[in-house]
Each structure stands twice: as structure tokens, then as C-alpha cells.
Amino acid sequence: MKKINKVVIAGGTHGNELTGVYLAKKWMKDKEVLQRRTVDTDVIFVNPKATDIMKRYVDQDLNRSFLLKDLSNESLDNHEQKLARVLSKKIGPKGERNQNFDFVIDLHGTTSNMGVTLILDNQDPFTHALAGHLQKINPMTRIFVDADATEDAPFITSILPRGIVVEVGPIAQGVVDAHIFLETEKLVYQMLDFINEYNLGNYISNKKELDVYKKIKSIDYPRSDDGDITAMIHPALQGKDYSKLKNGEPIFLDFNGNEILYQDEEDVYPLFINEVSYYEKGIAMVLTEKMEIKI
Amino acid sequence: MKKINKVVIAGGTHGNELTGVYLAKKWMKDKEVLQRRTVDTDVIFVNPKATDIMKRYVDQDLNRSFLLKDLSNESLDNHEQKLARVLSKKIGPKGERNQNFDFVIDLHGTTSNMGVTLILDNQDPFTHALAGHLQKINPMTRIFVDADATEDAPFITSILPRGIVVEVGPIAQGVVDAHIFLETEKLVYQMLDFINEYNLGNYISNKKELDVYKKIKSIDYPRSDDGDITAMIHPALQGKDYSKLKNGEPIFLDFNGNEILYQDEEDVYPLFINEVSYYEKGIAMVLTEKMEIKI
Numbered sequence: 001m002k003k004i005n006k007v008v009i010a011g012g013t014h015g016n017e018l019t020g021v022y023l024a025k026k027w028m029k030d031k032e033v034l035q036r037r038t039v040d041t042d043v044i045f046v047n048p049k050a051t052d053i054m055k056r057y058v059d060q061d062l063n064r065s066f067l068l069k070d071l072s073n074e075s076l077d078n079h080e081q082k083l084a085r086v087l088s089k090k091i092g093p094k095g096e097r098n099q100n101f102d103f104v105i106d107l108h109g110t111t112s113n114m115g116v117t118l119i120l121d122n123q124d125p126f127t128h129a130l131a132g133h134l135q136k137i138n139p140m141t142r143i144f145v146d147a148d149a150t151e152d153a154p155f156i157t158s159i160l161p162r163g164i165v166v167e168v169g170p171i172a173q174g175v176v177d178a179h180i181f182l183e184t185e186k187l188v189y190q191m192l193d194f195i196n197e198y199n200l201g202n203y204i205s206n207k208k209e210l211d212v213y214k215k216i217k218s219i220d221y222p223r224s225d226d227g228d229i230t231a232m233i234h235p236a237l238q239g240k241d242y243s244k245l246k247n248g249e250p251i252f253l254d255f256n257g258n259e260i261l262y263q264d265e266e267d268v269y270p271l272f273i274n275e276v277s278y279y280e281k282g283i284a285m286v287l288t289e290k291m292e293i294k295i
Numbered sequence: 296m297k298k299i300n301k302v303v304i305a306g307g308t309h310g311n312e313l314t315g316v317y318l319a320k321k322w323m324k325d326k327e328v329l330q331r332r333t334v335d336t337d338v339i340f341v342n343p344k345a346t347d348i349m350k351r352y353v354d355q356d357l358n359r360s361f362l363l364k365d366l367s368n369e370s371l372d373n374h375e376q377k378l379a380r381v382l383s384k385k386i387g388p389k390g391e392r393n394q395n396f397d398f399v400i401d402l403h404g405t406t407s408n409m410g411v412t413l414i415l416d417n418q419d420p421f422t423h424a425l426a427g428h429l430q431k432i433n434p435m436t437r438i439f440v441d442a443d444a445t446e447d448a449p450f451i452t453s454i455l456p457r458g459i460v461v462e463v464g465p466i467a468q469g470v471v472d473a474h475i476f477l478e479t480e481k482l483v484y485q486m487l488d489f490i491n492e493y494n495l496g497n498y499i500s501n502k503k504e505l506d507v508y509k510k511i512k513s514i515d516y517p518r519s520d521d522g523d524i525t526a527m528i529h530p531a532l533q534g535k536d537y538s539k540l541k542n543g544e545p546i547f548l549d550f551n552g553n554e555i556l557y558q559d560e561e562d563v564y565p566l567f568i569n570e571v572s573y574y575e576k577g578i579a580m581v582l583t584e585k586m587e588i589k590i
Contacts, residue, residue: 022527026550111467172406172467174571178530178548232317235473253473255321276469 001126003199004162007041008091008101009034009188013063013108013156014277015050016173019184020107033189036196042101046087046156049079054174056277063106064154068095084156092159103162105191106155107184110169111276113239116183117142119165120212121157126198127164128295132207133194134187142242143212144271144288164191170239173276210295213242213269213288220282222252222260230254233274233284241273245287252284296421298494299457302336303386303396304329304483308358308403308451309572310345311468314479315402328484331491337396341382341451344374349469351572358401359449363390387454398457400486401450402479405464406571408534411478412437414460415507416452421493422459423590427502428489429482437537438507439566439583459486465534468571505590508537508564508583515577517547517555525549528569528579536568540582547579 011024024045027034034041050057059078070076071088088094091101103126110117118131118141135141144167157163168184171177197203221229231252237245245251245268252260270285272278306319319340322329329336345352354373365371366383383389386396398421405412413426413436430436439462452458463479466472492498516524526547532540540546540563547555565580567573 022524022550025523030551111470170467172465172571173469174574175406175569176524176527177569178527178533181527181550182530228320229317229471232471232473232476235477238473255317255476256325274470274472276467279469 002102003038004102004126004195005038005040005199006101007034007039007103007105007192007195009041009043010046010087010091010104010106010156011043012048012051013046013106014056014061015047015052015058016054016056017107017109017171018051018174018176019109019168019171019181021045021051022176022181023107023185023188034192036192038199039192039196041192044087044090047080047083056173061277063156066094066156066158067154068152070154071095087156088159091156094159099160101160103195104157104160104164105188106157106163106165107188108165108167109171109173109180110167110272111172112241112272112274113170114167114241114271115140115142115169116187117144117167117169117271119144119146119167121146121153121155121163121165124162125295127162128210128293129198129203129205130164130191130194132205132210132295133203134190135211136207137190143210144286145212145214145293208294209292211290212293213271213290214293216265216268216287216289218272218278218283218286219251219270221279221284222254229279231260234259237270238274241271242269244268245270297397298333299397299421299490300333300335300494301396302329302334302398302400302487302490304336304338305341305382305386305399305401305451306338307343307346308341308401309351309356310342310347310353311349311351312402312404312466313346313469313471314404314463314466314476316340316346317471317476318402318480318483329487331487333494334487334491336487339382339385342375342378351468356572358451361389361451361453362449363447365449366390382451383454386451389454394455396455398490399452399455399459400483401452401458401460402483403460403462404466404468404475405462405567406467407536407567407569408465409462409536409566410435410437410464411482412439412462412464412566414439414441414462416441416448416450416458416460419457420590422457423505423588424493424498424500425459425486425489427500427505427590428498429485430506431500431502432485438505440507440509440588503589504587507586507588508566509586509588511560511563511582511584513567513573513578513581514546516574516579517549524574526555529554532565533569536566537564539563540565 011020062080065084231254234250251262306315357375360379526549529545546557
């Protein structure tokens, strides 16, 4: 396999997720800490205009703006549509054979109680090996496989064939939390160390499986005709990301105190429970199945 | 003392603090649950325009817009300045002898780990009795006295001589958290019950003191020349609202891992640690002294 010599870190892809914003600002002043013998790493503070107004985005979710058909459509000209084209050229370009980087790490925060979560958008063996290594040195590292992701995904990580999303929470938008900052920083250094060892041929693993949570589907909040939510995540489920949800257990509580029970497939594990930016996407949580994948 | 027969509840004074927004919406549909024998209660969803854009405010912080000199200045015409005049007329008017309500309860959320906090902006004996009662039935109820507040404060509660701010956290802006929703709801019902008993002459207390945290001053984050923060709340202090901060203990951690120690007055208790909306106000935390006040 081609070595991973050029890595790019994206911080602040969502303007109000400040862990990535301040890690990017830190590393832009001091790129030395990111360099490894065989790995040259660059960092991008992705959407400063969104950070200025302390919003996820200015016009539309940047991290849903990287479909090839959108990148090639010059008539799409709002802030994030234009920014996506700039970033694709800088990091990729997406879809081209010769690209500027070999691997992208995209840093995010979530209001859900998801701890350290890695999101894999692809089926790349190297990325699986990396995730397996991180899970080995920190067994609390969770891996989410978004089954919807295809080769042409709308995410910034889709620019390159290889990349990973880091999602650490719970953290409110607009704040820096030192625990989460330090956890994310450490994780990035562990990734770069691994990439270097891998390039040097020092990576040997007898790990054949990866424990992952694979998306089944997402569930929306109960809503009124005008689209407003009519219930909240049940207090017994709030913060219980990655715990098994059983048939008949309460899932929502309406504002009058009535419980709404989960009555669907067995053995599901909800993630992104009560993630703030998913209210507008119609997602109260993402249901997953726990499984092993061969690596 | 004059009876408290007309109470008004303000929800969503800050548009993205959703506990108050959804409690207001709930109660607007069902005001019956708020009525008591001697208490007629109304509820206002304060700033729907700010909620629509999921921001604290549209143009300026509404809850700093109620100074008498601003309310009487018709040339001030941004969204919150105009809204403040409308609310003053509806609830008060502020400064007039005959007012439409006797007591205002203003509902807020905070990203700080402050649990259930009552904020007193005034020196009113009735409000002190109410706070003492709530502290008695739930000893974890904290009371913050903002020493800066004068008779003419800029807060919505300043419209009336009597009022209280309810601040429950930690909660991210833009989310509804059932634990915090239910806690806040219960607290409002306890307040209304107390007001009714007080009106009926059934309130007898041998409580002579109130345990409060009184503001000394606020502290800002370390910042660069361009105003950006250069450090975050130290992980050992994050979430430690209402715990004693001692001289020499770490207070901030800069992005390169250097600790900044607290070196100032002894025996202080920080509140509003890492409150998201205070970054722009230059407040990393509010230092208080713990004291008893006579009631």
C-alpha cells in the first residue's frame, strides 16, 4: 500500500465546535508538534467565517457539501458551496488521481455523551488498522460506521480515499472544554505516531476484527404539524449513547409527562442522542447495531 | 406586605436556552397547571425571534436591556431594545406604582455545572423567604446574590420590585434536556405553591438566615491582543462551580499545556465557570464569597 506521507487536519469544519477550532489555531502557530519522521502534516482552520458568527455554518452545512456533482457545479455559490470547492482543490482535488494529501483527520464535537468516537466513512484497510490500533490503546474508543456513506459521500473526509472523523463529547457548542481538548489532542498525536510506524513497516497486529457500531437508521423527535418537537429524549435515555436499547423501554417524554416507548428492532444501540445540530436534520438519535468487522 | 396575586413567568428570555422556551410553550397551551387559589399566573415566550434563529438574541442581550434610561429612550430601536419596552409595559411598566404583575420568574439555562441556582437581584424580604423555602425543601438549591444589582438593574426581573431568576445547568444551548426541564418545572410549581401559602398566611418559618454566594468580581480568560482566548478553564476547575478555589490552585490551562494559577483573595467560590454566553462578555467565571444573610 502507498505510504501515508502527507496528512491534513481539518479543525472547525463546523464553526461552533471549538475543540477543532482551537487545536487548529494552536497547530497553525506550531506545526512542529505534528511532524513525524515519515509524515508531513498540515492543518486547516476550515470555516473561520462560521466561527466568527459562532454558528455551525453560514449558509449550509459545510460537511454535507462535498458531493462530486455539487463540487463541479459552479452555479452553487453560497459561502459553504464555494468553500467546499476551495477545500477540495486544496486537499484533493476530490476524484483526481494525484492529490495533495494522503489522509484527512476531521475534528468535531458533539453534545451527545459519545466519549471518543471515530467515524469511518470508507472501507479502507489502512483506516481500519488505524482505528483498531486506537481502540487497542484506549478500549473506550468507539467506532461508528455510517452505513449510508458511499464512495461519493458529502463529507470533507470524502475528498480523499482515506480519512477519519473524530467526534468527542459531550461538549456544548461555543465552549472550549479542557478535558475534551486534551483528549482530542492526544488522539491526533497517537494517530500521527501510528501512521509513522505504519510507514516504517513497524506495524504488526494480530487484531483481525474491529468492534464497530453500524448505522441502521435514524429516529426523529415526535413533532407537531408545524415541525416543532413535542417531546424530548426520555431522561432514562439521555446520555446513554452506546447502551443497548430494548423493546418497551422509554425513548421520549412529552412535555406533559407522557412516556413514549421504543417498539422496534431488538438489540440496537443509540448514538448521537440529543445532538444539538441534528434537531434541524430531523434526527433525535442514530440507531446502530454492534458488530465485528474483519480487518 | 402586599399579597402576590399575579405572577408572570418569562421563558426564552435568551432564545437558545430551550428549557424556558419549551416550558413557556407547554404552559401557554395549559395555563391551568399554573393556577393556585390565590395566585393567577401568566406566561410569556419572551423572544421567539431569537429562538427562530437559535441565538441568545437578535441584536443585543435582551436581559441587559431594561435600564430605565434605555426603556425611556425611544431612539433605541433594535429588536431587543423595542422588545424590552413592550415587555416593560406588559409586565410593569417598570418604575410605575401600579403594575400588571406582582412577581416575575425568569427561566434560564447555563452550560456551567450550577445545578439549580436562584439568582436574587433585589433585597426583597418576600423573595428571600421564597428562596429560603426552596433551599429548605431542596438543600442542593444554590442562591447567588449579584452584588452589582441595584434598584435599576438591566434585567427583565428588574421590571417589578419582586422577582427571581432560575438558572439550571449544565445544559448546552439549543437542546432540551429532560432532567433539567423536569427540575425547572418542579421548581416553578414549588414556587407557586409557596406563594399561595404565603398569601393565605400559612407560611411560618423559623429560618433566620439564607446561605448565599455573593458576587465579588468576575475574571476573564487570558486573551491575545486581538481579543481571542489564549487559555481554557483548567480541567481541574471545569465543572467545579460552588467549590472553594484556593490560592495557588490551577485556574486556566493555555493551549500549550501551561497552567495558570489562581493568586488572589482566599476563600472564593467560582460560579458560571465556562458559561458559553459569557465569552463575549469577558467573563470566564464569577468569583463569590459564601455567606449567610439575615432574612
